[in-house]
Amino acid sequence: MAIEVVWFKRDLRTSDHSPLFEASSSNLPVLCLFLVEPQRLAQPDCDPIHIEWELDCAYELRKKLEATGANLDIMHKDALEAMEEIHAKHTISRIRSHEETGTSWSFDRDKRVSEWCVDNKVEWIEYPNNGVIRGMKGRDKWKTSRDRRMGLDLLAPPKRIAGVQSKHANATMQSIGMSRRQIIHRPIPGQDAAMDVLRSFLSSRGESYRWSMSSPSLAVDNCSRLAPYFSTGCISVRRVVQTTSSKMRRLKEARSRGEDVGGWLQSLSSFQSRLAWHCHFMQKLEMEPTLDTRAQNxxxxxxxxxxxxxxxxxxxxxxxxxxxxxxxxxxxxxxxxxxxxxxxxxxxxxxxxxxxxxxxxxxxxxxxxxxxxxxxxxxxxxxxxxxxxxxxxxxxxxxxxxxxxxxxxxxxxxxxxxxxxxxxxxxxxxxxxxxxxxxxxxxxxxxxxxxxxxxxxxxxxxxxxxxxxxxxxxxxxxxxxxxxxxxxxxxxxxxxxxxxxxxxxxxxxxxx
Ligand SMILES: Cc1cc2nc3c(=O)[nH]c(=O)nc-3n(C[C@H](O)[C@H](O)[C@H](O)COP(=O)(O)OP(=O)(O)OC[C@H]3O[C@@H](n4cnc5c(N)ncnc54)[C@H](O)[C@@H]3O)c2cc1C
Incomplete structure (x- = not known):
């Protein structure tokens, strides 16, 4: 029987996730996939702390998917080999994924997957994941497009997904042969933890953000600390932008009623600028994927x-x-x-x-x-x-x-x-x-x-x-x-x- 594959890349969440949302209402069984690609592990920018963090976020995602009737295959495999294997077993009709902005190896891999899809008559639908605009040649219209994208409605997590029933792959640090490198004060992985971090920032930690962000001691608590969750996509940038905007609206209303809102508005305005920088800087790599090896000038x-x-x-x-x-x-x-x-x-x-x-x-x-x-x-x-x-x-x-x-x-x-x-x-x-x-x-x-x-x-x-x-x-x-x-x-x-x-x-x- 034909299936759909939702290929999770750096978007390990069920909430505000277009590929999963769309797949959940399709009439085909859904196989959710996350890959630990050998090619990625061989890149000189890759470290065990990244892989272990991604795996732990993927395990959290799997718990969420299981609650809907789906599962998550976590495979240690090259993307093409994985698709071949799944296709031979189930016949893939469609792949859905988010667009990924990475260095050259991931662009090249996506090209190969795209060709494989054409050869095998598999439809591959890619959805935007943040404020990065694919196919843009210059910057004149970028800000308008990004802001429009940040204003789109958030997507609810699917309640039911008709998951493919089969034995599921489960890569671990041990099975991929990678030694752990421990770090201290490591954040808690997963999308629930990301939401908790956002909430605590917007309810208390963030008030002195603007004045504390430059101190390495104060920044530990007063910066949002959302970056590791963005890097694995446990939370969408759009959700953070919108939740922050709502908080700012409430603060402005409170201020207009004569209430003291302390340093919140200045801090959250600085925070929103940085969320825009997030997309601004990623757009550069999207338009020039060799930035890690070749200087801009x-x-x-x-x-x-x-x-x-x-x-x-x-x-x-x-x-x-x-x-x-x-x-x-x-x-x-x-x-x-x-x-x-x-x-x-x-x-x-x-x-x-x-x-x-x-x-x-x-x-x-x-x-x-x-x-x-x-x-x-x-x-x-x-x-x-x-x-x-x-x-x-x-x-x-x-x-x-x-x-x-x-x-x-x-x-x-x-x-x-x-x-x-x-x-x-x-x-x-x-x-x-x-x-x-x-x-x-x-x-x-x-x-x-x-x-x-x-x-x-x-x-x-x-x-x-x-x-x-x-x-x-x-x-x-x-x-x-x-x-x-x-x-x-x-x-x-x-x-x-x-x-x-x-x-x-x-x-x-x-x-x-
Ligand atoms: C040399 C260098 C390398 C960096 N490498 C990374 C990296 O690999 N990953 C990464 O997420 N950030 C990187 N940054 C940007 C910035 O230092 C981190 O985003 C920030 O320290 C993460 O902590 P936070 O989530 O608490 O940020 P906050 O200050 O709370 O900011 C919120 C979010 O805004 C974005 N942001 C903040 N500052 C910047 C910035 N200057 N440019 C672009 N986006 C920003 C991030 O997504 C961040 O999570 C780098 C900065 C420098 C100077």
Whole structure:
């Protein structure tokens, strides 16, 4: 008997899920499928923390599907092999899935599946999953299309699904031969947990979002922490946008009645902007799936000629640079799988400007650490923070200033860099300035207990910025940057530009 396949990709939910919703009202039995593809496991950006998180979210999804009469086949197989196998057993009439925005391997896989469908007379219907618009060539109409999509009605989860009755595949970390890498404070997987996280953000944690998001300690509670759920699609961006808009409407009404709404409206307005960025950055990879291997402006990248220096890379990636605040951030990220936006940007900036390391390798390291790794956001941000797009202001972060601003007393540093445990506040950000006697007293001898700074932070950063602007010069390079802007640039211009001060390709580096 012919069946329909609902192919779950990075959309592990039953709610607001067009493929499942449509399949549930079709007259064919439905086989729900999730694949752990060997090709994906072989990609250099893949880490066991991602796979285990996805599997745990898939197991939660299966419980939801079972309650409707369906099941979930979790197969460790190449997509074509899986489809062949299912087709031989049941005859697939139709496949439904969400569109996926991934790096080249997933685009190529989708092309192969598409060809297979044509050859086997199988219909494949793909549905949009977020604000990414497929087939778009430029950015002029993107925002309108995205906003329209965010306003569409949410789809209820199906109550009954006529599931295919057969033995179901069940891949596990053990069966795919992957060792676990444990992280601490790991979120709870699944769509119910995602809803709980959203609720707690909108009811209490989010009020000080705008003012807390830059501090690595405060951001842990006051950022939404929804990103890992977005990366596996346990919750739709549209649901989060709409729930936030409803909350904002209620707050505005309360304010108009004279009630004190504290910092909520400002915070939620910042939050909505970031939800728009989510789609904005993913759109870049949708339009250019090679962003993980080729810079947006390859002429700048070539002109920079950054080289791999193993010693620098090791210190940067392990958090042993000798810059306490940076090391605390990197060690915290490795241990927990998460760090806030500003610190992610600082990490890329330190790698790219201070240490002049190539973005591909440093970007891969970060991708493997982020539980919420989302290729579209990640590689766009890596390009932006490494200065290789040609359309963004160069943002070179001072790791010492960042530490002073966001961890003035060194609490975060002491939490993650045990070597700093007894270093007085005065020296916590620059321990190399401690007199030798004090170093001995607090058992933090620089070069022995804790490394000397890998390079002089300020002069290396300035030199990195200088070399970056040198690589951006030249008519041909600027022309290439204009094309990048046409294709990827946000059409929303910052206030300073609207007032006419400063060109798009600003030569004024921002030192943070
Ligand atoms: C070098 C670098 C790499 C990054 N890699 C990723 C990644 O792999 N996956 C990822 O989800 N985010 C990435 N970000 C963006 C951002 O740091 C994270 O989205 C955010 O820290 C996740 O925590 P949160 O869910 O609590 O975010 P919140 O601050 O609560 O924001 C809510 C949501 O908005 C989106 N968002 C927030 N900030 C950004 C941003 N700057 N750009 C695009 N979308 C944003 C995310 O979907 C996030 O979940 C990266 C940033 C940098 C600088």
């Amino acid at each position: 390859p002429l700048i990248d070539r002109g920079m000629n950054r080289e791999m220096d193993e010693e620098r890379f090791r210190a940067w990636s392990e958090g042993t640079t000798g810059w306490p605040f940076f090391d605390a951030c990197m060690r915290s990220l490795i241990a927990t799988g998460w760090i806030n936006f500003r610190m992610r940007a600082m990490m890329m900036s330190a790698a790219s400007y201070n240490l002049w390391l190539p973005w591909r390798e440093t970007g891969l390291h970060l991708a493997r650490q982020f539980l919420d790794y989302e290729p579209g956001i990640h590689w766009s941000q890596v390009g932006m923070q490494s200065g290789t797009t040609g359309i963004n202001t160069v943002r070179a972060y001072s790791v010492i200033k960042q530490g002073r601003d966001h961890d003035p007393k060194g609490t975060f540093i002491r939490n993650w860099v045990s070597e700093m445990g007894s270093v007085p506040d005065k020296y916590i950000h620059e321990p190399w300035k401690m007199p030798q006697e004090l170093q001995n007293d607090v058992e933090c001898v620089i070069g022995k207990h804790y490394p000397s700074p890998i390079v002089d932070e300020a002069s290396a950063r300035k030199e990195g910025v200088r070399r970056t602007y040198a690589a951006r010069s030249g008519e041909e390079t600027r022309e290439a940057s204009k094309k990048v802007y046409q294709k990827h640039g946000s059409r929303r211009r910052p206030a300073v530009r609207r007032r006419g001060r400063g060109a798009r390709d600003s030569r004024q580096a921002k030192l943070f």
